[in-house]
Amino acid sequence: MSIRNILKYIWFPILVLIAxxxxxxxxxxxxxxxxxxVACIVLFDGNTGDELEITSKKDIAHIVxxxxxxxxxxxxxxxxxxxxxxxxxxxxxDG
Numbered sequence: 071m072s073i074r075n076i077l078k079y080i081w082f083p084i085l086v087l088i089a090x091x092x093x094x095x096x097x098x099x100x101x102x103x104x105x106x107x108v109a110c111i112v113l114f115d116g117n118t119g120d121e122l123e124i125t126s127k128k129d130i131a132h133i134v135x136x137x138x139x140x141x142x143x144x145x146x147x148x149x150x151x152x153x154x155x156x157x158x159x160x161x162x163x164d165g
Contacts, residue, residue: 096141100160103138105131112159134160 111124111133124130 093144096143098138098141100134100138103134103160105134107162108134108160109163110161112157112161114157114159116154116156 105127108130109125111130113122113124115121124133
């Protein structure tokens with residue numbers, strides 16, 4: 071068997087292993103963002119349409135520090151998951 075044939079059968083499993091490692095690796099949100107850089111946090115509930123805007127510097131610092139301290143893992147690939155439940159938007163002083 072030639073090298074070309076061996077590589078033809080090996081590249082797909084390697085690609086699958088890399089994709090699996092990426093999906094299940096932990097993610098830390100807001101890396102490198104200081105709480106002072108965030109002007110407001112907007113929370114939106116996609117179920118009811120309610121929106122909440124947080125502008126208190128103390129609350130923003132608490133939320134940003136807690137989100138940065140917890141690594142989050144993906145549950146899997148979001149294939150055919152339509153819609154959303156909650157959206158959290160972090161806005162800087164420049165918008």
